[in-house]
Amino acid sequence: MIGAAWNGARAFTATSGPGISLMQEFLGLAYFAEIPAVLFDVQRGSPSTGMPTRTQQADLLSCAYASHGDTRHVLLFPEDPRECFELGALAFDLADRLQTPVFVMLDLDIGMQDWLCEPLAWDDRKTMDRGKVMSAQELDAGRDFGRYLDVDGDGIPWRTYPGTHPSKGSYFTRGTTKDRYARYTEEGPAYVDNMQRLLRKFETARALLPRPEITNASQPATAGVIWFGSTGAAMAESLAELERRGIHLDRMRIRAFPFHDSVAEFIAAHEHVFVVEQNRDAQLKMLLVNECRIDPARLSSVLHYDGTPITERMITREIAEQARLFVPGLGFQRPGIRKVS
Amino acid sequence: MTYLAKPRLHHPELPKNALGYTRRDYEGAISTLCAGCGHDSISAAIIQAFFDLDIAPHRVAKLSGIGCSSKTPTYFLGNSHGFNSVHGRMPSVLTGAALANRDLIYLGVSGDGDSASIGLGQFAHVLRRGVNMVYIVENNGVYGLTKGQFSATADRGSRSKRGAANNDEPIDLVLLALALGATFVARGFSGDKAQLVPLIKAAVMHRGAAFIDVISPCVAFNNHPGSTKSYDYVREHNEAVNRLDFMPEREPIGVEYPDGGTSDVVLHDGGLLRLRKLDAGYDPSDKVQAMSFLEAHRARGEVVTGLLYLHADSDDMHAALQTVDAPLNALSDADLVPGNAALGGVNASLR
Ligand SMILES: Cc1ncc(C[n+]2csc(CCOP(=O)(O)OP(=O)(O)O)c2C)c(N)n1
Numbered sequence: 001m002i003g004a005a006w007n008g009a010r011a012f013t014a015t016s017g018p019g020i021s022l023m024q025e026f027l028g029l030a031y032f033a034e035i036p037a038v039l040f041d042v043q044r045g046s047p048s049t050g051m052p053t054r055t056q057q058a059d060l061l062s063c064a065y066a067s068h069g070d071t072r073h074v075l076l077f078p079e080d081p082r083e084c085f086e087l088g089a090l091a092f093d094l095a096d097r098l099q100t101p102v103f104v105m106l107d108l109d110i111g112m113q114d115w116l117c118e119p120l121a122w123d124d125r126k127t128m129d130r131g132k133v134m135s136a137q138e139l140d141a142g143r144d145f146g147r148y149l150d151v152d153g154d155g156i157p158w159r160t161y162p163g164t165h166p167s168k169g170s171y172f173t174r175g176t177t178k179d180r181y182a183r184y185t186e187e188g189p190a191y192v193d194n195m196q197r198l199l200r201k202f203e204t205a206r207a208l209l210p211r212p213e214i215t216n217a218s219q220p221a222t223a224g225v226i227w228f229g230s231t232g233a234a235m236a237e238s239l240a241e242l243e244r245r246g247i248h249l250d251r252m253r254i255r256a257f258p259f260h261d262s263v264a265e266f267i268a269a270h271e272h273v274f275v276v277e278q279n280r281d282a283q284l285k286m287l288l289v290n291e292c293r294i295d296p297a298r299l300s301s302v303l304h305y306d307g308t309p310i311t312e313r314m315i316t317r318e319i320a321e322q323a324r325l326f327v328p329g330l331g332f333q334r335p336g337i338r339k340v341s
Numbered sequence: 342m343t344y345l346a347k348p349r350l351h352h353p354e355l356p357k358n359a360l361g362y363t364r365r366d367y368e369g370a371i372s373t374l375c376a377g378c379g380h381d382s383i384s385a386a387i388i389q390a391f392f393d394l395d396i397a398p399h400r401v402a403k404l405s406g407i408g409c410s411s412k413t414p415t416y417f418l419g420n421s422h423g424f425n426s427v428h429g430r431m432p433s434v435l436t437g438a439a440l441a442n443r444d445l446i447y448l449g450v451s452g453d454g455d456s457a458s459i460g461l462g463q464f465a466h467v468l469r470r471g472v473n474m475v476y477i478v479e480n481n482g483v484y485g486l487t488k489g490q491f492s493a494t495a496d497r498g499s500r501s502k503r504g505a506a507n508n509d510e511p512i513d514l515v516l517l518a519l520a521l522g523a524t525f526v527a528r529g530f531s532g533d534k535a536q537l538v539p540l541i542k543a544a545v546m547h548r549g550a551a552f553i554d555v556i557s558p559c560v561a562f563n564n565h566p567g568s569t570k571s572y573d574y575v576r577e578h579n580e581a582v583n584r585l586d587f588m589p590e591r592e593p594i595g596v597e598y599p600d601g602g603t604s605d606v607v608l609h610d611g612g613l614l615r616l617r618k619l620d621a622g623y624d625p626s627d628k629v630q631a632m633s634f635l636e637a638h639r640a641r642g643e644v645v646t647g648l649l650y651l652h653a654d655s656d657d658m659h660a661a662l663q664t665v666d667a668p669l670n671a672l673s674d675a676d677l678v679p680g681n682a683a684l685g686g687v688n689a690s691l692r
């Protein structure tokens with residue numbers, strides 16, 4: 001995948017957690033050498049071989065920060081097969097545009113079970129975005145080529161495909177540190193310069209990625225709920241049931257990492273926010289706290305991780321109980337972490 | 342270590358090849374390896390081979406793993422794209438690259454640690470898939486870059502610089518390459534450029550997986566008495582079974598060797614390989630015989646060199662996969678996107 005993408009073809013791999021673990025070093029290389037790559041991670045349960053045929057959402061952290069050193073990756077979270085198709089196609093454009101690995105994070109429940117969903121649709125006017133690729137004509141016209149030069153201020157450099165031009169635009173791809181013209185160097189300032197540009201590129205990604213889907217409760221609400229991926233179907237039922245019980249929550253379904261600015265704004269606009277996810281360690285919550293600088297006490301988790309798909313009943317029960325503790329007007333107002341049985 | 346830009350002084354009288362390039366056009370940055378390292382001689386042989394073959398430097402993609410050997414692509418073909426990947430995993434990167442554009446020439450450069458220790462699995466698969474490439478292992482029996490630990494190709498009983506004996510059986514990459522289905526297998530010695538350059542040329546012109554094991558002494562850590570990968574040892578134990586001449590089609594053929602022991606092989610593109618036999622009994626088209634010959638000589642501590650196996654009309658991975666003739670990286674929206682109407686068919690099939 002990395003060799004093909006380096007050479008200008010679109011390439012992807014489909015894997016699950018063990019494959020992500022195995023390929024950590026390559027993921028760091030692709031991040032640092034800036035090679036487009038698309039990975040479909042069908043998240044199954046547990047560390048190690050675990051529950052290979054069961055579903056979880058437990059690879060968020062291992063994908064978001066995959067490989068050693070300072071790294072950060074782009075993640076997409078489809079909620080059903082239709083969105084897998086849409087975000088899957090988009091992932092190739094994003095990888096080419098951003099020149100970095102893009103992970104499409106499926107839950108095993110989406111990847112391996114039959115689902116009812118809207119028919120797949122394609123807009124025939126769409127064309128592929130191959131990103132910033134300099135041609136032989138542009139090189140001949142005298143455009144300066146530095147593989148890691150931030151010409152446009154968005155952190156994304158230009159690349160050339162191997163074999164483009166007899167004397168211009170060739171460069172050496174390596175995992176060692178380099179300067180803006182791809183020449184080997186261990187100079188501190190050149191390293192920092194490059195790492196800062198990679199951060200700028202990550203900011204560019206933030207604005208390019210699919211935004212969260214935000215909807216309001218039927219009545220003004222002081223609390224909200226966040227979820228992603230295959231939780232959607234059970235969540236819809238649960239929200240209806242909670243409304244019936246008088247618990248009104250604004251909703252946000254997250255679709256990508258790095259988080260769009262509206263994610264932090266949604267949390268800031270509510271006194272308390274529930275985060276529903278299918279893993280033990282509240283990985284989405286950790287990412288939110290870490291990346292959006294949020295006071296963890298404003299968030300509480302609903303966690304399901306026994307390998308079965310999450311259910312409406314479980315979500316409703318948990319939120320109803322926690323609402324008594326955390327949501328003003330519905331019981332005690334005592335911040336704290338509630339243990340989930 | 343800093344990057345050294347090499348002065349490009351073009352002398353008007355430098356000999357040019359058919360494309361108008363001089364040898365300088367095939368060089369790279371100045372080497373930072375130890376003076377006398379075998380790897381630098383191999384770089385020089387690569388430069389010579391591509392110059393002689395009249396291949397435009399930018400039509401070559403050079404890929405490597407990690408090690409002193411894997412650093413060398415910086416020191417030749419400066420106008421080619423290069424990829425210094427991760428330790429032991431150049432083969433998978435090269436496989437992907439070769440799939441993406443069948444029109445370039447792929448040169449993989451690796452070390453014995455890179456290919457026989459950490460990268461043994463990848464080494465196996467790139468050969469058995471018949472990726473169209475030249476795969477060179479610069480074999481010094483040690484991890485040169487990390488200061489001379491024995492690699493998996495070090496012979497049992499050979500001694501380290503400090504005198505410790507190696508207790509493990511060596512992996513013979515040539516025997517392994519034969520078993521794994523490489524269709525061109527050779528062994529050279531960095532100290533014998535006259536033998537090595539034609540081997541590289543023939544490997545480039547071969548279609549399919551071409552593997553060359555080049556014994557390449559590490560002067561810093563493995564060139565002492567007691568080592569079986571030192572200049573002295575290899576010179577004394579070198580058993581060359583044949584000498585190779587590669588002749589592109591357009592050159593007149595007709596050189597005869599006095600001993601009469603020659604045989605010609607015509608390659609896909611019409612180029613001709615002329616083999617001069619040095620060992621009358623060695624037949625490089627017979628794999629089984631090659632394997633027993635190699636094993637017998639290895640047991641005697643001899644280093645067999647030359648073109649060891651050739652399957653002349655082999656195919657490559659693209660033929661096996663039946664990919665289209667156009668490079669995959671040149672396919673457009675029209676080629677790749679079937680559109681909404683085709684998707685309708687997919688939707689219907691899922692109802
Ligand atoms: C995963 C990993 N493990 C270990 C290393 C450290 N390392 C760098 S080069 C090398 C060995 C290189 O030996 P070889 O391929 O024979 O190359 P040489 O330097 O002898 O030419 C090792 C072990 C590494 N870079 N990556």
Ligand code: SF4
Pocket residue numbers: 373374375377378379380409410481485486558559560561562
């Ligand atoms: S350490 Fe050995 S292999 Fe590395 S450059 Fe020096 S002589 Fe060559």
Ligand SMILES: [Mg+2]
Pocket residue numbers: 408452453454479480481482483484485492
């Ligand atoms: Mg070595």
